[in-house]
Amino acid sequence: MTKNVPLAKQPASGDYAWLGAEAGSVADHMYMLNTEDWVEAINSRFVNELLNDELPEEVLKAYLIQDFKFYDNGMMGRLIKLAPRQETKDMLSKQAQWFEDNETTYFEHFIKAYNISQQEYDETEQTPANKEYGEYLESLADKGWPVLVAAMCCMEWVYLAWAKRTVDASVVQQIPAHKGWVDLHEGELFRAWVGNLIALVNEYCSVNGPEAEVFRTMVHLERRFFEDSYQLD
Numbered sequence: 728m729t730k731n732v733p734l735a736k737q738p739a740s741g742d743y744a745w746l747g748a749e750a751g752s753v754a755d756h757m758y759m760l761n762t763e764d765w766v767e768a769i770n771s772r773f774v775n776e777l778l779n780d781e782l783p784e785e786v787l788k789a790y791l792i793q794d795f796k797f798y799d800n801g802m803m804g805r806l807i808k809l810a811p812r813q814e815t816k817d818m819l820s821k822q823a824q825w826f827e828d829n830e831t832t833y834f835e836h837f838i839k840a841y842n843i844s845q846q847e848y849d850e851t852e853q854t855p856a857n858k859e860y861g862e863y864l865e866s867l868a869d870k871g872w873p874v875l876v877a878a879m880c881c882m883e884w885v886y887l888a889w890a891k892r893t894v895d896a897s898v899v900q901q902i903p904a905h906k907g908w909v910d911l912h913e914g915e916l917f918r919a920w921v922g923n924l925i926a927l928v929n930e931y932c933s934v935n936g937p938e939a940e941v942f943r944t945m946v947h948l949e950r951r952f953f954e955d956s957y958q959l960d
C-alpha cells in the first residue's frame with residue numbers, strides 16, 4: 728500500500744540552487760514568476776493520485792494517449808538546430824537519444840499493456856489544453872534560441888518538481904506505469920538534464936525579455952494539461 732506523498736511547499740527563491748538556479752539567478756526569477764500555477768501543477772489531482780497509486784486506470788490511459796500525442800512536439804529538433812555551440816548540440820542530441828530509448832519505449836510498452844488500440848489512439852481528440860499547448864510551442868518555433876530554451880527548461884523542470892515530491896518522501900509507487908513515469912522524471916540523469924537547461928537559461932535568457940512571458944505561459948499550460956486529464960468526469 729503506497730503512503731500519501733506530501734504536497735510540495737510554496738516555491739521560495741533559491742529552492743533549486745542545488746541545480747544551478749541560485750537565488751537571484753535568471754532561472755530562479757523565472758521559477759518565481761508564476762508560483763500559483765506551478766504549485767497547482769505539481770500538486771495537481773493527477774499527480775497526487777499517480778504518486779499515491781490512486782489514479783483511476785481510465786484517467787491514466789487517457790493521459791498516456793494525450794501525452795504521447797504531445798511528445799512529438801518538435802521542440803528538441805528545433806533546439807538542436809539553433810544551439811549556438813557544438814557541445815550544446817551534443818548534449819541535446821544525447822538527451823534526445825535517451826528519450827527515444829526510455830520515454831518512447833515507456834509509451835509503447837504501457838499503451839500496449841493497457842490495451843489501447845491504434846484506432847483508439849488515432850481517434851482520440853487532443854484535450855483543449857493539449858491542443859493549445861502544441862499550438863503555442865509551434866508559435867515559438869521562429870522566436871529564437873532563448874525563447875526555446877526557456878520553454879524547454881520550464882517543461883522539464885515542472886516534471887522534475889512533481890516527481891521530486893515522491894523521492895523526497897522516499898515513497899515508491901507499486902503500480903509499474905506510475906513508478907515508470909516517476910523514474911523517467913526523477914533521478915541522476917533527469918536532474919542533470921534539467922540542470923543543463925537551467926544553466927542555458929542563466930546564460931542566454933533575460934527576465935526582461937520575451938522568455939519570461941514564455942516561462943509564465945508554459946507553467947500555466949502545464950497546469951491545464953493535468954487538469955484536462957479529468958475532462959471526461
Ligand SMILES: Cc1ncc(CN)c(N)n1
Binds near residue numbers: 882949
Ligand atoms: C505536457 C508535458 N510536459 C512535460 C513533459 C515532460 N517531458 C511531458 N511528458 N508532458
